[in-house]
Amino acid sequence: MKELEENSLLIDDGILKSCSLKEAVSVNVPAGVHTIGEGAFKGCTSIEHIVLPDTVSVIMADAFKGCRRLQEINLPAGLKTIGDYAFHRCHQMREITLPVSVEALGNCVFLYCDSLEIVRMPG
Numbered sequence: 001m002k003e004l005e006e007n008s009l010l011i012d013d014g015i016l017k018s019c020s021l022k023e024a025v026s027v028n029v030p031a032g033v034h035t036i037g038e039g040a041f042k043g044c045t046s047i048e049h050i051v052l053p054d055t056v057s058v059i060m061a062d063a064f065k066g067c068r069r070l071q072e073i074n075l076p077a078g079l080k081t082i083g084d085y086a087f088h089r090c091h092q093m094r095e096i097t098l099p100v101s102v103e104a105l106g107n108c109v110f111l112y113c114d115s116l117e118i119v120r121m122p123g
Contacts, residue, residue: 014055016040031055036063038083045069048092052076059086061106068092075099082109091115098122 008021014034019027023046029036031053038060041047045066050073057076061083064070070090075082077099084106087093095118098105110116 019044025049027051029053029056034058036060038062039065042066048072050074052079054078057081059083061085062088064090066090075102077101080104082106084108085111087113089113094118096120 008019009016010018011033014032015037016029016033016035017037017040019041025046026049027047028051032055033053034055035058036056039062041064042062043066045068047067048069048071050070052074054076057078058081063083063086065085065088068089068091071092071094075098078101079099080101081104082102086106086109088108089112091114093113094115097120100122
């Protein structure tokens with residue numbers, strides 16, 4: 001499995017702004033990132049697995065839009081906000097668990113997630 005090289009992520013003041021390596025299969029976002037920026041992984045069609053650190057509290061609009069092969073992502077316990085269309089067209093995602101900490105869920109977050117069968121919302 002090809003992993004994303006850390007230097008392929010543009011991180012500025014704790015905000016992950018973009019991913020430049022489109023053919024990665026697995027991504028481990030480094031600790032210290034608190035926000036996944038708008039469109040940060042947009043169009044990264046090869047990514048299947050993403051590991052977010054516990055420090056992430058915000059996933060902005062379109063963050064993972066078009067990650068067509070994304071199957072698995074952990075949403076950290078401290079996550080508070082998921083923006084509009086954050087997982088739009090993540091066709092291979094089958095299940096996801098929203099942490100109890102989520103306070104704001106944007107519009108159409110899972111639009112065209114054709115394989116999504118299970119959404120767990122604790123509480």
